[in-house]
Amino acid sequence: MKKIKILIPYVEAGMGHIVTSQAISESLKKLNNENFEIICCKAFQDSKDPDLIKYEKGIVEQVKMANKLAGYGNFQFAMMQLFGPQTSLKFVHSTVFSKIKKKTMEYFASFKPDVIISTHYVTTHFAIELKNKFLPKLSVITYDPDPNVHGWWDTRTDLFITNNEQATIEAIQTRGFTPSQIRQVFFVTRNSVINCNLTKDEAREKLNIPVNKFTVILADGAYASSKLKEYTNELLKTDLPITILVIAGKNQKVYEYFTKKIGKNKIPNNITLKVYGFVNNIAEMYKASDIFITKAGPNAILDSLFMHTPIMVNFYASPVEKATCKLFVNHFKCGVKCLNKVKAREMIEDWINDKTRKELQTYSHNSLYFDKSKNGADEIAKIVLNYILEENNEKN
Numbered sequence: 538m539k540k541i542k543i544l545i546p547y548v549e550a551g552m553g554h555i556v557t558s559q560a561i562s563e564s565l566k567k568l569n570n571e572n573f574e575i576i577c578c579k580a581f582q583d584s585k586d587p588d589l590i591k592y593e594k595g596i597v598e599q600v601k602m603a604n605k606l607a608g609y610g611n612f613q614f615a616m617m618q619l620f621g622p623q624t625s626l627k628f629v630h631s632t633v634f635s636k637i638k639k640k641t642m643e644y645f646a647s648f649k650p651d652v653i654i655s656t657h658y659v660t661t662h663f664a665i666e667l668k669n670k671f672l673p674k675l676s677v678i679t680y681d682p683d684p685n686v687h688g689w690w691d692t693r694t695d696l697f698i699t700n701n702e703q704a705t706i707e708a709i710q711t712r713g714f715t716p717s718q719i720r721q722v723f724f725v726t727r728n729s730v731i732n733c734n735l736t737k738d739e740a741r742e743k744l745n746i747p748v749n750k751f752t753v754i755l756a757d758g759a760y761a762s763s764k765l766k767e768y769t770n771e772l773l774k775t776d777l778p779i780t781i782l783v784i785a786g787k788n789q790k791v792y793e794y795f796t797k798k799i800g801k802n803k804i805p806n807n808i809t810l811k812v813y814g815f816v817n818n819i820a821e822m823y824k825a826s827d828i829f830i831t832k833a834g835p836n837a838i839l840d841s842l843f844m845h846t847p848i849m850v851n852f853y854a855s856p857v858e859k860a861t862c863k864l865f866v867n868h869f870k871c872g873v874k875c876l877n878k879v880k881a882r883e884m885i886e887d888w889i890n891d892k893t894r895k896e897l898q899t900y901s902h903n904s905l906y907f908d909k910s911k912n913g914a915d916e917i918a919k920i921v922l923n924y925i926l927e928e929n930n931e932k933n
Contacts (some may be wrong), residue, residue, distance in 0.1 A: 541573055541925060546580035546664075548657040550596045553836030557656045557682040557914070562725040563807050566917035576648055580660050584644040592637045596659070622688020623713070626662060642667040649822060652676045654917075660691040676928060680917055682725065684835055686712050699862065699879035700724045700913055714762035725909065730843050733820035734823075740825035747809055751889045752775050754786045754826040754846075756784035756819075756837055763832045764852045764878070766791055771878040773808060777889045780809040782822055787815055803826035820844055825898060826832065828885065835860035838865050842907040847873035847900035851881060871904045 543565060545571035562577035581593040620628075630638045647655065653675065655661040661679045668675040679694040684701055687709040697721045699705045705721045708714040741748045753772060757763040769783055785792035792821045795812040804810045816822070823829060823844040831837050833853040838861065843846055849872055853859045866874050875881045888897055 540571075540589060541651045541714040543573055543575050543651060543652045543654060543921070544645060544648050545575065545577040545646065545654045546597065546660050546927070547577070548580050548581070548660055549593055550600055550657060550659075551834060551836065553682045553849060554657045555681060555754055555832060556594075556727050556836055557725045558654075559916035560682065560725050560912070560918050561654060561656070564912065564914040565726055565921065569924065570917055575693075576650075578870040580641065580644075584640070586640055586644070588614060588637060589640055589644070592634070617694045617745070619690065623692060625691050626658070626691065629651045630666075638663055638666060640727065642671070646671060650675060652678060652921065654678045654680065654921065656680050656682050658687075658691065662689075662691045662692055662854060665691050669693075676924065678921060678924065680725070681708075682835060683857050683861070684698070684840070685862040686714075687857055688712060692718075694718065696720055696920070698722055698917055699919065702867075703864065717809060720920050722913035722920070723911045724839055725841050725917070726839065726909050727914070727915040729817065730820045730840055731912060733818075733824060733844065735821060735824055737824060740821045742783075743821060744811075744825050745812065750809065751885075752779050752782065752826045753828050753830060753885060754782040754784065754822055754841075755906065756786065756832045757788075757832050757852075759832075763854070766794065768830055768878050768881060769795065771882045772885065773804065773810070775882060775886055776805070776807060777886055778807050779885070779889065781811070781827065783810070783812045784810060784816065784819070784822070785814055789814075799879075833865075835861045835865075839907065841910045842869075842871050842904045845901050845904045847897050849881060849884075851876060851878070869903060870900065871907075872900050 541591045544699060545558050545562050547555050549555065558577060559792065563743055565573065565575050574599045581589040581869055586923045645664060645667055653662055653664040661677065668677055677694045679690065680698040681690060681704065684704060686699065686704050692713045697708060697714050698716050699708060700722060705719055708719055709716055735743065738748050746752065755765050755769055757765045765783065769781060772779065772781055783795050792812060792814050793812065798804060799810060799812065819840060823841040824845045826846050829841040829846050830849045830851055837890065838848050848865065850862045850866055853862050862874055865871050886892065
């Protein structure tokens, strides 16, 4: 029996699309199915094609602009709705990005895949176009890592997998997916989070930060292009004892800005400030912290909640991120929304002064719902396996 090739191409458009692809790949490999060949790759960068690499850089720039310019993300989604989500999706990629679509389909086809699993609407669309035009036996399975379903998710996918009931309802009632297409799983997490079992004190000792000091971690995702800098500077005004962990990610300017502050001894004695670039032990940092301040990116928030550290949402760049805030703050009640940096500092000062940490303990208790032993990636792997078996039975 020839091996079934499963291609998982991921896009650099925020870490959520990357880590969910990697988590699904990890879970498929855990099945130890000798009939599977699993290929997880960068959808555009690994092609080495200058046009595709440039296209992905354009996606990254759009993500950065949505985080820098207030209202930019909302404008993008308004335009999508104005012309019709599925109409605009197909039109744009058949005209403006027709060359990119053709080259991406050729790259995907070079792997001779039997199944493509996508976690981004662009890769889903290109995979479906490849199926319809050249590979009719190809199966396309989509996992939406967002807490809601926006209109650019291509409704022609064979399976569409959501991670919460609200998204499932939206997919069927608003976006045009059929109930037979939909599967719902628990939220996806990755091995680095699953395998982090340190206590708060152990995590602080390992990271060489004060054990008995209130600890705040701040991040904006890989690009640190949103509110991280200004919220950190506001926290540096406090006269209370505090540890501040700044995750600059791939933003070298932000990293150097705070590194220079430390080097020039401009940090008050009551504050321990540590600055990091892109890190692989983020789960340990969440565990070490009392609160995580971040924009409403679902992946970062989920990682923190799986470690049972409450969140403070300080920005949302689009309707997707607004829905993220609503789900985790309003529905699951695992933290707060605070879009004002001064109020955020004052809130944290109140928590520092409250030795019982009653409010934060409530948020942390609510986060116990996010049980990392219930990894949605494992559920997706089983869904993929069952779907392939069903397809093979039908063909035979």
